[in-house]
Amino acid sequence: MIIDSSESSLKAFLQTLPRVDEVGVNARAAMLATRSIKTTSKAWAIDTAISMVDLTTLEGADTPGKVRAICAKAVRPDATDLSVPSVGAVCVYNDMVHIARTTLDQIGGKAIPVAAVATAFPSGRASFAVKAQDTKDAINAGAAEIDMVIDRGAFLSGRYGEVFDEIVKIKELCGDKAHLKVILETGELVTLDNVRKASYLAMLAGADFIKTSTGKVAPAATAPVVLVMLEAVRDYFAMTKFRIGVKPAGGIRNTKDAIKQLVLVNEVAGPEWLTPQLFRIGASALLNDLLLQRMKMRDGYYASPSYVTLD
């Protein structure tokens, strides 16, 4: 046991974590961004990235029609090429979970989990009763993954115990029915020291995944932030023998960026994390660029974006 659940033991533990030197992290991320991924390794990376996409729609304008459309895309991203793998999950708001689940089940996507954003996403500014109900609703509607947000206000004012307790309680509600992804919203935590602290806080409280962002705040999944989170899951594994997953979300829009993420995973956390069980990419536009690059590798020339479906 690394900590008991008291506020003071949490604070003491977080204080023992080494600080992060931002200049050094930026330099390391920039160096890893120069990795040149070609031919066979690029083909592998594109298919792996597709299988890691949490295909997401989180708009006020979401409708059942829109959700059904992305479910179809999730199962068969490229209807003309059935060798393209399905995506990792479909990620929607709480009230769309039922539609997503039933659609996926009807069209051969039983194996694709539905992830629901919960706990008063994206701000997290609601009473715990509301957050708990939000989570229960999503699970009851068939969500197998809960993407909760932490209370950044509590974190920034040093009330780590509150943040911790909320994650613990949501984890209890998830039980064995749903995996828990904890969104740190790193764009609001700002410093890499905070990113490291929040990562440990979430892991200690029972997160199955730590996730960078809601996608509603910029900057989101920058390479330095993901690098620090990958170091956290690597070191947490060395400490506890538990492998926690990482999910960058927001701002990863093209194949090049996705491959850079996989290079980070490979060289920071290690190749054990190169699986959809431990690494996901929250995205919407990314999937089509991956498909276009895949076509380019297959056919030898770039296809018009008209050859991939919108959703």
Add this chain to the structure above:
Amino acid sequence: MNPFEYAPALESTSIVTIADRYKLFINGKFVAPRSGKYFPTINPATGKKLSEIAEANSADVDLAVKAAREAYVKVWSKLSAAERGKYLFRIARILQERAREFAVLETLDNGKPIRESRDTDIPLVAAHFFYHAGWADKLKYAGLGDQPKPHGVVGQIIPWNFPMLMLAWKVAPALATGNTVVLKPAETTSLTALLFAEVCQQAGLPNGVVNIVTGAGATGAALVNHPGIDKIAFTGSTDVGKLIATSIAGTKKNATLELGGKAANIIYDDAAIDEAVEGIVNGIFFNQGHVCCAGSRLLVQENVQDEVLAKLKVRMSHIRLGNPLDKNTDIGAINSAAQLAKIKELSAAGEAEGAERWSPPCDLPAAGFWFAPTIFTGVSQTHRIAREEIFGPVLSVLTFRTPQEAIEKANNTPYGLSAGIWSEKGSKILWTASKLRAGVIWANTFNKFDPASPFGGYKESGWGREGGRHGLAAYLKAGK
């Protein structure tokens, strides 16, 4: 087996043309050596011959020095400072335009990874020319009086570890301050200097302002001992530096010497550990450890030694050694058979003296010269690997208990070129830096270079400074 093995991503060599044979560059032209002799230069990553290089004897050196003198007297010293600066700006721009060509040729001849020649060496080369071009007409602000004067003809001898960068460190300030130059590149890495000769022609630099004489130690000795040389600038081993100092004693010649090092990289327990590990790797494995200011002695506080070493070993297992032309290569080839033999000899001595040797699993290519990244733990101050410069990818790990002990151990060396300090506590960094006897001290980083920053050593690491305003003093005489 890692499913994400990076496929080869080779930089094309089609951009460079390597001649079968290279002559000397004297008075603006390529001329056959009086010696009539040529020697091979090889690609250290394959062991195959790339070309043949002329070996300049004392008659050739004499011609080059005379050409430099004539150019100094008749042309270069008569030119306005602003005009001198224009030539340097022109050279800098051409170097940027031809950066890829220089990077590929450097990697072929030296063995360093293309990532480093492309992202570090050649951009810094251009930066040095741009920086010094700006100084040419502002020398009265160099702190050497209103009218500082050049020495005249400068003899420059450079090493093989950063062939083009060392050329830039030498040639750019010499020309900016109004000197003319006879340069001798290292015998294993002459090709980029000879390509630079083409750049001088392309820039229309007046004949004789830059002369390049290739060859080994005897050529260098002829240059050092030539009576027509006003100043010597040397970068290389401390042994040769001492020879040069001895041979110019009693002459009017000035000298700057940039020699060896055995830098301490000090990791305090309050450091940002992950970034410190990056700094260790960058400090000793950058350029295969062929770096005079390499962080070759790791001084780690004993209470974090286990954590630091565990993380260092994980990090080292991700280092990619192999074809230097592959864009994903982190460690390339050792520059020569002789250097490889020296690294092997000192590493064997480390084992024999009782230090524990470790390298990550690493396949070395069959042809060429290679050495796996290596760390020695349990090293004490008396071990040869803690005292002698290995100049290879070999790190000696020592521990300390208190800041005072770190300082004592760090300074307990005849060298004093560079040092690194890792701590998140600013006051401790400043306290440590003020006590370290080293010319360059990096805090929470390592092996960072900038033309505006002076570089040079204490003690047996050298005389004088290169780069920045301080570096100008080496090429100027103070005057009112």
